[in-house]
Amino acid sequence: MLLKAQLVSVLLYALVLAANAHMAAWSRGMYCMKGRGGENNMNNNLPVNPLVDLTQKDWWFQHYQGCDKEPPPAGDYLELPAGGSFTVEIATNRAFTTFGHNRNFNGYFGGPQELEYTPWGCVSDPNLHTPNQDSAPGTVFAISYQNSIDKVTPENLVVFTVRYKTPWQRVTSYDVPKDLPPCPPGGCTCAWGWIPMGCGQPNMYMQGHKCIVTGSTSTKKLAVAKPPVYCENDRSKCVKGAKQMIFYFQKDGNNVFNVPKMPTYNEVMGFSEGAQNDIFEDSNLVSTVGNVLLNSYVNLPSNCYSVSNLPTNTEWTLVTNVYSPVASNAMIVESREELKSISTDSITTETSSQITSSDKSPINGTDMKTEFDNSPKKTI
Template sequence: MFARHLLAFVALLQAGTTLAHLAAWHDGMYCRNGTSGADEANEYTTVKPLYQLPKKDWWLHGLDGCTRFPPAPGKFLELPAGKEFTVEIASNRGKTSLSFNGRFASNWPDGNNYPEDYNVPSCITSPNLHAQNYSQAAGTAFAISYQSDIERVTPENLVVFSVKYHTPWKRITTYSVPAALPACPEGGCHCAWAWIPNGCGQPNMYQQAFRCRVTGATSTAPVAPGKPPVWCEDNPSACTKGAKQMMYWNQQEGNNIWVQGLDKSGSPKSPAYNSKCGFSEGAQNDIFATGSGKERRCAAKTKRGSAGRRT
C-alpha cells in the first residue's frame, strides 16, 4: 500500500506545477482524503482555484462535493480562545505531516527548499504563491460559523476571526484566536480558510471547509452577522467595521466585493485579507455583537470603579 502511494506521489511530482496550488491541511478539514472514499495520501482536491463558477460550485469547494466528505468522527480544528492554532499550507497532502510521516514535507508548501529571501520578480510559481516575494504575499484568513450543520453555513454567519498577513508563504502557519470567542454548540462549529492571490496569474480565489470547535472559552459574547468588506486602501475611514464576511469575487454569482483601477503601488486592484480591505492582522477582536464581549467587560470594570469612588 505504501509503495503504491509512493509511486503515485512520484508521478505527481513529475507532472510539474499545474496542480501546485495551495490549501490549508489539518485532520479537521473536509476532503482530507479526497472524494474517492479511499484514504488518498497524495490528495490535492482542495487546492483547486475557484474562478468564474456558479455559487453551488465555489461555495466551500462545492465543485468537488467536498461538503459530502467530512473529517473523521471526533476530528476538529481546535481554536483555543485567546491563543493560537496551526495548520499546514501545502500543495498536496503528501507534502505535509499528514502523509508518509512527513517524509516529503519541508519548510515550504511544495516540499522543496528555497532561500529565506526567496524573490522572483516575475512571480514565484514553485510553490505557487502568486507573489514575487514575502512582502507581496496577499494574506489568508479563517472564518467561523456557529452552525453544526454545514448546510446551514451562509456568507453572513461565516465571519472572519483571524487574519495572517504575508501568507501563504511557509508550510507551518499559525493563526491567533480572539479571547472572547464563545464556545460552539454541542455538535461543533464550521470554519473556512480562504485567500485571494495578489495578481501573478488568474484572478481567482480559494476557499475550503473545516469542522472546528472553540476550546477554553470564557465569554458568551455572540459573534455578529458578517458584512461584506470593501476596498478602502485610499480611505481607511470607509472600511467595513466590525464582523466581516469572507471575500467572494470573480465568480459567476454570489460576489460580495468589486474592485477596479489601480492600487497605491500602481498594480491592478485585487481584494486581499489585509489593510487594503479593512482587515487587521491577527485575531479579529471587533466581531462581537454590540454590548457584548470587550464592551461588556469594560462596562463591568467602569461600574466596579464607580462603586469604589467616594463622593
C-alpha cells in the same frame, strides 16, 4: 505571424503555470483530507484547487468537486484555543504535510523545497501567486456557529483571524479572539481563504474545516457579517466589526465589485492582522486598521504593472500583463474560452464534473480545469 507565435507561446506558458499545484490549509478537521468516495489518498491535492468563474452553488466550500460532502472523521476538529493560537500546514499536496506518508515531514515549504520562478520573478512552484513573502497577500479563517455546513451563509460566516504575508511557509499560525464563545454540540464550521495579489490568473480560495473553540466560557455572540469594502485610500470607508470573506471572480454570489486593485485580506480591504476582536454584537467598533498604504502595484518588482480593468461579476477579461508581463502590452486574452482553444497534443481540458481525485489525475481542477498528461505527481 511572429506576434501570433509569441502570443501562443505566452498563453502556453500561462497554462503551464496554471497547472502547477496551488495551496490549502491542512488540519485534522479539514474537509476532503483523504480525497473522495471513501478513499484514503496519501497523494491527495484535491482541496488546493482555486475557484474562478463558478456559480455560488458550485464554489461554496468547493461543492463543484464534492469536497463539501467529505467531512473529517467524527471527533476530528481543528481546535481553536480562545485567546491563544492554532497552527495549520499550508501545502500543495497531502504528501507535503505531516498528514501524508511521512508523518515527520519538516519541510519549510508545503511543496518542493527549491522554489521555481517564472521569467518575471513570480514563484511558480509551489504556486504561491507572489514573488516573495513580503508581497504575499494574506490568508484568513472564518467561523460559523452552525454544526452543519449546509446551514452556513455569508452572513453567519465571520472572519475571526488574519495572517499577513501568507501563504508562504508550510507551518503557519493564527490568533484566536479571547471572547470567541464555545461551539454548539457537533462543533462549528470554519473556512480558510485567500485572494492572490497577482502572479497568475485571478481567483479565490474557500476551503472547509470542522472546528471547535476550546478553553472558552464566553457568552458573547457574533454579529452578522457584512461584506468588506475597498478602503486603502480612505479609512473612513473600512467596514468595522464582523466581516464576510471576500467573494470575487465568480459568475454569481460575489460580495465585492469593481475595486481598483486586487481585493486582498489586508489593509486594502480593511482587515487588520491577527485576532479580530471587534466581531461581536457588543463590540466597540473602532477601526484597528493601520494607515500605511500598500503598494499600488500587483507585485513589488519594477517589471510589474498596475492593476486595471479587473473582472466584475458579469465579465471576465484578463489582460495578461496585469499579472504577468509578457512580450507586448497589447496582448489580450478576450475570454477564458480563447485559452482553451489553443491546439496542442500535450493539453486536455476537463469540465468540473469530469475532475477526479489526484490518484487518477496528476493535476486536479486547475484555474483553467486543464490537465497536462505528462505532469508527474508531487510525491516525497
